[in-house]
Amino acid sequence: MTEEPDSSQPRLTKIVLDVLKTHVPSLVEFSSELSRVEGVSRVEAELIEVDAETDSIRLVIEGDSISYEELEKTIKKLGAAVHSIDGVVVQKTGKR
Numbered sequence: 331m332t333e334e335p336d337s338s339q340p341r342l343t344k345i346v347l348d349v350l351k352t353h354v355p356s357l358v359e360f361s362s363e364l365s366r367v368e369g370v371s372r373v374e375a376e377l378i379e380v381d382a383e384t385d386s387i388r389l390v391i392e393g394d395s396i397s398y399e400e401l402e403k404t405i406k407k408l409g410a411a412v413h414s415i416d417g418v419v420v421q422k423t424g425k426r
Contacts, residue, residue, distance in 0.1 A: 341395040346417035351410035369396040
């Protein structure tokens, strides 16, 4: 049973990443795997550059309460690396 996130705590709801990945898995498979990460509801992936062995991609990941640790672990498991975090949205919706 998963616990509901504490609405008074800041939650990561959007993150933009620059990622370097191998050609396999495909962009579709890579994005599908990331969509399974806790808190993720939407993955947008854009191919930025291709070279002989790797793809540079821009990921825009959205959700209610994204677990960055799980997201990063999944990216590494898929043979990719985060080059940079290019943007974030953090929200806090609880009472003051």
